[in-house]
Amino acid sequence: MTEEQTMPEQTATEDQADDQAEQAPRAGELRIDHGTATGTFSLDGETHEVENNIWVLGDDERCVVFDAPHDVEAVRALIGERECIGILLTHAHDDHVRFAPELSAALEAPLLLNAADADVWELTHGDLPWDGDIEDGDVFTVAETDIEAIATPGHSPGSTCFLVPELGVLFSGDTLFQGGPGATGRSFSDRSVIEESIRERLFTLPEETIVHTGHGPDTTIGAEKHAAQGDWL
Numbered sequence: 001m002t003e004e005q006t007m008p009e010q011t012a013t014e015d016q017a018d019d020q021a022e023q024a025p026r027a028g029e030l031r032i033d034h035g036t037a038t039g040t041f042s043l044d045g046e047t048h049e050v051e052n053n054i055w056v057l058g059d060d061e062r063c064v065v066f067d068a069p070h071d072v073e074a075v076r077a078l079i080g081e082r083e084c085i086g087i088l089l090t091h092a093h094d095d096h097v098r099f100a101p102e103l104s105a106a107l108e109a110p111l112l113l114n115a116a117d118a119d120v121w122e123l124t125h126g127d128l129p130w131d132g133d134i135e136d137g138d139v140f141t142v143a144e145t146d147i148e149a150i151a152t153p154g155h156s157p158g159s160t161c162f163l164v165p166e167l168g169v170l171f172s173g174d175t176l177f178q179g180g181p182g183a184t185g186r187s188f189s190d191r192s193v194i195e196e197s198i199r200e201r202l203f204t205l206p207e208e209t210i211v212h213t214g215h216g217p218d219t220t221i222g223a224e225k226h227a228a229q230g231d232w233l
């Protein structure tokens, strides 16, 4: 994997931070665009119909998209004429990544994934590589706003949430839903690990943090924390 393939805004080093100063100023308002797409999720020999959320964060000129669910055209419609500077994958279940290489080619945007999900990715894409690794604590920048990667293993080993402090928003993938933790009944999942991830990494965020999930409605950190108390917390 080369430097050129990773998101140029990734600020892992001081050199890259210097590059950031040369970025164009924000074009218009920072905003989140939302859509849905329907398709299938397959694992352990079972296939289910699922509806996934599509989330796009950016301004009038640049954006990132979280996951690549089911429908390349639906994602492109949300992005419009804007430049997509990265596809940030929350995890490698096939309902989130099956069309990721196709979307990456269509948008000319790098595909970024936590390498702890390599075995899950391989189930769908074999030895086809993604473009860059996401690690816990990585900070990506789009439209002058930071996106912090938080490793939250459990639903899958490489499951990652993305926090946007400026907006008080968390993109949680399948780690935290309205109603509790994501599913852990299938291969590569672990209930005690997801509980620890949520307890240590998500429930420590401000309670008013809005959670945009991989499937279904939004929730907040506070609502899920209170619901968990006396249950599994």
Ligand SMILES: [Zn+2]
Binding pocket: 091, 093, 155, 174
């Ligand atoms: Zn999943």
